[in-house]
Amino acid sequence: MKKLLPIAAIALLLLPTIGFGQSTTVKPGTYRAVLKTRGGDLPFGLDIKPAANDPKTYTVFALNGNERLPMDPATIEGDSLRIPMALFDSELVAKIEGNMLRGVFRRRRVALPSQTLPFEAQHGVTYRFTPAEESTRAVTTNLTGKWATDFGSKTGKVDTVNAVGVFDQKGSRLSGTFLTPTGDYRYLSGAVVGDSLFLSCFDGSHVYLFKAKHDPATKTLKGGLWAGIAGYEAWAARFDPKADLPDPAKLTYLKPGSKTLNASFPEPNGNIVSLSDARFKNKVTIVQIMGSWCPNCMDETNFMSPWYKKNKSRGIELVGLSFERSPEMAVSGPKIERMKQRFKIDYPVVLAGTNDKAQASKALPDLNAVVAFPTTIFIDKKGQVRHIHTGFSGPGTGKYYEQYIEEFNRLVDKLVAE
Incomplete structure (x- = not known):
């Protein structure tokens, strides 16, 4: 019969296994992160650093192209790191395994079960899609320029133009976005490998993976877009330096007989x-039709908030009409407050209804329709609507963002001078 060890000795042997006296930490630095989607790995960057005042709290940035998007403070919970993105009702939760993080991306929706995708991240890896993109030897084409794009293409050809791709390629690295009549796809980052395009974006709300084959003979792209947890649509594009979209000032307008906007x-x-x-x-009044769940709205708010602080003394007011996923103030009120705190908003933001476009249109009966979040309405000193701009070309669009800001300031200057 084997001699049994005393209980105290057994406890001492088990200490390393159960982790007493150990502290779980995350290796600081840049990570190559991926979500496992139906279209394959969707990569993005994470920059993780310990907070100065709490060893179990971390500052985290999502990296897409030139954007460093701050996530909410991350915390250690047991053997895992939790990275919340409260504005978008989503989070990354992963077990810490040395240089690796392994877990899930979880997204919640009102009255629906949580949706998840497998997630992992590796410390110190710098490529986005494949190690081949680190070398220009893999490059056989250049996609820099404008591309007339058809999302939802049934034929693999550009039968209708419902977006414009704007790309900038340096070596094998590719960045850019797609402009649409209702906004843009924000910062996309990726590579050209051989004859293929790869682009991705993750910001806590947008989850995009683009792939396409390039045909240099016809100057066309043909591929697919995997979006969100399980969305997919085919797309096609053709190189076209003159590609353009409908006038954003003609999509939403006042109904005949209306001159002002009634909102309370x-x-x-x-x-x-x-x-x-x-x-x-x-006063000249600017109305933002927006939502805390909407990354394009956040891009606009990131411009509007400091702009308002600088210009309000000129006789300018600004108000945000926030259309949220829930009509209940108990649910959506805290989200609006978090948004105000994050972007340091000091103009009023009200709960105007739900983000269903048909319901939003009913909430603002002076308009023909609300077709996009955000939509920006400019009202003159007499209270009359003078201009309505549908969508927003954010900083990920480069010169299109700069052009929008110039036009915005020029219009406001004109209204102030009247």
């Missing part, structure tokens, strides 16, 4: 804000 909605604190309030009288 509550802030999270219960205060009712109406465009007929004294604060807006004899």
Whole structure:
């Protein structure tokens, strides 16, 4: 019969196994992260650093092209790292395994079960799609320029133009975005390997993976877009330096007989804000149709918030009409407040309804329709609507963003001078 060890001795042997006295930490630095989608690995970058005041809290940035997008503070929970993105009701949760993180991307939707994708990240890896993109020897084509694009193409050809791809290729590295009548696909980053395009984006809300084959003889691209947890659509594009979109000022407009915008909605604190309030009288007023769940709206707000601080003394007011996933203030009010804190917004943001476009259109009956989040409405000192801009070309669009800012300031200057 074997001699049994004393209970105290057994406890000492088990200490390393169960982790007493050990502290779980994340190796700081840059990670190559991937989500496992139906279209294959969707890569993006993560920059993870410990917070200065708490060894179990980390600052995290998602890296897509030139963007460093801050996530919410990440925390160690047991043997795992949790990276929340509260504005988008999503999170990354992964077990810490030395140089690796392995877990899931989880996204919640109102009245629906959580959706997940497998997630992993490796410390210190610099390529995005494949090691081959590190070498220009893999490059056989250059895709820099404008591409007339048909998302949802049934034939593999550009039968309709519902987007414009704008790409910048340096060596094998590719960056850019797609402009659409209702906004852009934000920062896309990837590579050209052989005759193929690879682009991706992850920002906590957008989950995009683009792949396409290039035919140099016809100057066309043919491929697929995997979006979100399980979405897919084919797309095709042709090189066209003159490719353009419909006028964003003609998509949403006042109904015949209307000259102003009637809107009255509550802030999270219960205060009712109406465009007929004294604060807006004899002032140029800008109305943002937006939502805290909308990354394009966040891009616009990132511009609007500091712009308003700089210009409000000129007789300018700004108000955000936030259309959220839930009409309940108890649910959506905290999201609006988090958005205000994150972007340091000091103009009123009200809960105007749900983000269903048909419902949003009913909430603003003076408009023909709300077709995009964001939509920006410019009202003159007499309270009359002078211009409505559908969508927003964010900083990921490069010169198109700069052009929009120039046009924005030129219009406001004109209205202020009247």
